Amino acid sequence: MSRLKKELVKKIEDKKAKLGVVGLGYVGLPLAVEKAKAGYKVIGFDVQSKKVKLVNEGHNYIGDIVDSDLEKLVESGSLKATTDFSFVEDVDVVSVCVPTPLDKYKQPDISYVVNSGKSIARYLHRGMLVVLESTTYPGTTEEVLKPILEEGGLKCGEDFFLAFSPERVDPGNKKFKTKNTPKVVGGCTKECTEVAATLYRNILESEIYTVSSPAVAEMEKILENVFRNINIGLANEMAILCKRMGIDVWEVIDAAKTKPYGFMPFYPGPGLGGHCIPLDPSYLSWKAKEYDYHTKLIETSGEINDLMPEFVVDNAMKLLNDHKKAMNGAKVLIMGMSYKKDIDDLRESPSLKVIDHLEKNGAEVIINDPYISEFKHKGKLYHTVDWEEVIDGSDIVIITTDHSCYDYEGIAERAKIVYDTRNATKDVKNNRNKIHKL
Numbered sequence: 001m002s003r004l005k006k007e008l009v010k011k012i013e014d015k016k017a018k019l020g021v022v023g024l025g026y027v028g029l030p031l032a033v034e035k036a037k038a039g040y041k042v043i044g045f046d047v048q049s050k051k052v053k054l055v056n057e058g059h060n061y062i063g064d065i066v067d068s069d070l071e072k073l074v075e076s077g078s079l080k081a082t083t084d085f086s087f088v089e090d091v092d093v094v095s096v097c098v099p100t101p102l103d104k105y106k107q108p109d110i111s112y113v114v115n116s117g118k119s120i121a122r123y124l125h126r127g128m129l130v131v132l133e134s135t136t137y138p139g140t141t142e143e144v145l146k147p148i149l150e151e152g153g154l155k156c157g158e159d160f161f162l163a164f165s166p167e168r169v170d171p172g173n174k175k176f177k178t179k180n181t182p183k184v185v186g187g188c189t190k191e192c193t194e195v196a197a198t199l200y201r202n203i204l205e206s207e208i209y210t211v212s213s214p215a216v217a218e219m220e221k222i223l224e225n226v227f228r229n230i231n232i233g234l235a236n237e238m239a240i241l242c243k244r245m246g247i248d249v250w251e252v253i254d255a256a257k258t259k260p261y262g263f264m265p266f267y268p269g270p271g272l273g274g275h276c277i278p279l280d281p282s283y284l285s286w287k288a289k290e291y292d293y294h295t296k297l298i299e300t301s302g303e304i305n306d307l308m309p310e311f312v313v314d315n316a317m318k319l320l321n322d323h324k325k326a327m328n329g330a331k332v333l334i335m336g337m338s339y340k341k342d343i344d345d346l347r348e349s350p351s352l353k354v355i356d357h358l359e360k361n362g363a364e365v366i367i368n369d370p371y372i373s374e375f376k377h378k379g380k381l382y383h384t385v386d387w388e389e390v391i392d393g394s395d396i397v398i399i400t401t402d403h404s405c406y407d408y409e410g411i412a413e414r415a416k417i418v419y420d421t422r423n424a425t426k427d428v429k430n431n432r433n434k435i436h437k438l
Contacts, residue, residue: 006125008161008197013093015039017199020091022116024051026275026345027167029062030178033069036078038203044081045119061236063343063361064171064174066177069092088123093199095131096120096145097167099275106282108137108414109146115436117148124149129161129195132214135221135276137283140164142188157189163196164214166221169178171274172177173342178184183205186217196349231266232277233301243315250437251259268438270400270421271350273339278305278330278348289323290425295406299333313361316396316419319436323417324394328362333394335387335402335411337369341422344371351400352377366390370405391415399424 017040020034024046030081036042046052048432054061073079088094099111113134120130126252130149131139134324140163146156156162170176183200185208193210198269202210211217224241235253242249247266248396257265272278281302285295337407339349346352355377358365375382388410391397399406402424412418412431421438 002158002191005161005195008092008127008195009292010375012195012198012202014201017092018043018090019199020045020088022046022092022094022096023098023134024048024055025097025099026062026171027169028063028095029055029060029167031133032079032168033073033094034067034178036073037069040078040203041281042073042079043087044079044087045083045088045094046081047083048189049083051158052081052083052294055079059210060285062168063345064218065175072163085119086123089125092127093129093131093402094120095165095289097133100134100279100283101275102279102282107282110136110140113140113145114148117145121151123148124152124154124160125196126154126159128158129199131162131191131196131199133167133283135166135225135280136218137286138215138218140218146188154411157192158269161187161189161195162191162214163170163187163192164217165196165200168224169219171345172340179204180206182209184209184211184217184220186211186214188214200359214289222280222284225276226284226327228266229272229275229281229305230274230297231264232268233304235268237304240304240311243438248437250426267394268421269308269350270312270354270438272305273347273349274345275347275349277410278302279300287318310357311351312354312398312400312419313357313437315438316358316398317361319417320396323395326362329356330395331366331390331393332363333366333368333387333397333415334358335368335397335399335406336374336403337367337372337384338401338403342371342404343400343404346372346375349401354398354400355382364392369401370403387411388414 010280010290017036019040020043021028022045024044030046032042058074060067062068096116099118103109113400154160185196187196197210199207199276239249254266256263281298285299288295320327320330337351338345355365367382367384369384375386397415399420400421408425412428412434418435425435
């Protein structure tokens with residue numbers, strides 16, 4: 001064991017290491033909170049001064065964090081935030097949790113990773129550990145981040161440690177949080193892996209699973225979400241076919257999942273949302289071209305999933321036609337804007353694309369989401385309205401997110417037409433003739 005590794009491992013185990021987190025969003029802030037709760041001094045870095053101000057005031061803006069936890073950690077001095085990256089020179093470990101979106105050509109935009117790497121490189125010092133947690137394509141840690149960090153003359157594996165450990169955040173999940181979700185770690189060298197694993201073992205209450213390289217850890221994360229993408233694509237294709245055949249796809253899935261082996265239920269819906277599942281397959285498809293390989297299955301499932309918002313609007317149009325009402329000029333109440341139930345996360349929500357298709361066809365769109373009061377989409381500001389005040393005047397209600405707090409019996413009773421894309425009304429006993437499912 002090298003001297004630098006021994007010193008850093010001891011500081012981590014003695015809780016004397018100072019930890020940094022770059023990016024205070026859905027991944028970074030919960031991680032910073034868990035690090036501080038584990039007994040470390042933590043500095044959060046973010047380019048958005050609004051987020052920094054909120055953190056330093058103890059105001060939480062992430063649903064999975066207990067408000068009182070953040071407030072106590074800030075008041076005790078265990079956690080603080082800053083826009084000044086010069087404080088990186090004061091930390092022993094820094095985790096990078098920044099966005100990795102796609103550009104308009106569906107190619108990975110790793111500018112946030114690059115810029116964060118450059119900011120860290122200015123203050124990188126010997127014996128420091130850097131961990132990239134942002135979901136990205138295989139090779140990013142070693143091909144992009146490592147050269148940036150080495151520009152100042154320090155060598156990875158000799159002077160500092162570098163690893164990739166993919167975030168596994170599922171907003172709204174009541175059972176698995178940052179603290180108890182198993183963690184995968186892959187370092188650039190064996191010692192890099194061991195140091196990073198030591199860090200997480202002293203923070204989390206979950207299994208820490210080590211792999212042989214950052215590329216394995218990066219590919220593992222992609223596989224997780226490609227798996228979901230493809231299986232949801234299959235469920236969506238089954239929904240389209242079942243619709244044509246007059247078969248209830250939800251009943252089909254419920255029957256299939258009685259098999260105790262060889263089947264795992266996935267469900268159709270109005271499209272994919274969230275940061276990971278819609279985007280990650282595109283990272284892999286883009287990278288695969290470098291190896292002269294075309295990811296046919298992955299891209300096909302993506303095409304099916306991308307089709308679903310338009311499929312929803314086409315079906316809504318047919319339902320209106322059955323009631324001698326045109327989509328052009330119809331009042332459409334959208335219930336649920338977040339990409340999954342019981343959270344306020346609007347990222348890549350399929351509801352946004354449903355709105356686009358509705359408005360393109362001349363509909364007047366009315367929005368309700370108990371978790372989102374307002375949002376801006378394509379330059380237009382949308383406000384949540386009380387659904388009980390507008391449902392009587394709406395021509396059709398489209399349930400795009402199955403929030404638990406909705407009164408589905410009441411919705412079915414008062415709506416003219418209910419188009420349920422999530423099977424949220426499965427337990428509604430009355431007014432079944434008004435309800436139409438995906």
